[in-house]
Amino acid sequence: MTPHAYTEDQLVEQPAIGLFADLGWQTVSAMEETFGPGGTLGRETKGDVVLVDRLRAALVRFNPTLPPEAIDNAIDELARDRSAMIPEAANREIYRLIKDGISVSMPDREQGGQKVERLRVINWEKPEENDFLLVSQFSVVGQLYTCRPDLVGFVNGLPWVVVELKKPGVAARSAFDENLTHYKHEIPQLFWYNALLIASNGTDSRVGSITADWDRYFEWKRIAREDEPRRVSMEVMLRGICDRTRLLDMVENFTLFSEHKAGMIKAIAQNHQFLGVNNAIASMLEARKTGHGRGGVFWQTQGSGKSFSMIFFSQKVLRKLAGNWTFVVVTDRVELDEQIAKTFKGAGAVSEAEGDQCHCLLYTSPSPRDIHHNRVFRRLVVK
16 A cells, blocks of 8 residues: 555545546546646636636527627626625625526617627526536635635536545544635635535535534435435535536525625525425425325424525425415414514515515414414515
8 A cells, every 4th residue: 555545635535526527527637737728727827716718618508699799798797806795795696697697788680779688607407518527626816825625616617616625534624614714714706606615524524605604514414315324424415415416406496695683694405405395396296296285294393494495495496387386384373474484584585565466475373274264474475
């Protein structure tokens, strides 16, 4: 056995790169990166965090009818300097552009004047049509230092995933305390585009958002089904989240920003929420198809994020499934009505409704069985 066989690179980083490759990502090392046209990543300098050539290619592919100037304007909007903004606000702004597309103005050759088109950044319906690139040892110039995260996952040239690794025997938390926290302070521009961060030592692996402290990082114990045996490992984490289809689902449908007195937080679904909501939607669709009327049960314990699960469920249904949907939330006390309404509002998921425009009804009842006796406590429009 070679003297270097027990290094972090051999024990953790190389297996992680292999897992990404198995999941359909292209992989490349930037340890000896060359710059400029024809360089390793096409970057001009180490200050660049967007891979513009890959971004441009994806935008042209997804928007074949738009002229080059519209593509240029979209790239400028995505890659512009946001250093005057707090990082979480910049992240939310870019997230909305990625999720909903970018409005671009262009000449209307048929009627004259200008018209507005929405340019797609991601092909949400066909994950395999997007460009997935994992870069190891990606150097970025910071305010005082050059930082080099272990792994950065790019989707269509945008740095969505940052993975920091430690060798077995070193706590995964060290990757958060010593590296990720430092990177967020030193190279915030990398995190304007971030979807999630992963800290792992090969066995203990945790995932969190850019606003999460370590206590809010969580394990990912199951990959595809709720009846799988629980396993805490880097493999389960990467296969469960960084699979191309699951990653796009997580970003599109299981990410939200919530306003609080202490500031904005970015929340991503935990393992049980991700699997539970997707299973509940599948059960609902099966019930609609067969007509048996039983949508299934989604059971969660106290403090497990049920209100966020409701938001994830309702927003995914509205975004992905055609229909004039109404969501009914039945509670057994007024305080829960207030709590749920506050959570939906804080996440920007609803607005107050008038008349018959509501999509979400909050009821109060001593028992959910008495729904026909309930009074409407709140009527909200789910966005």
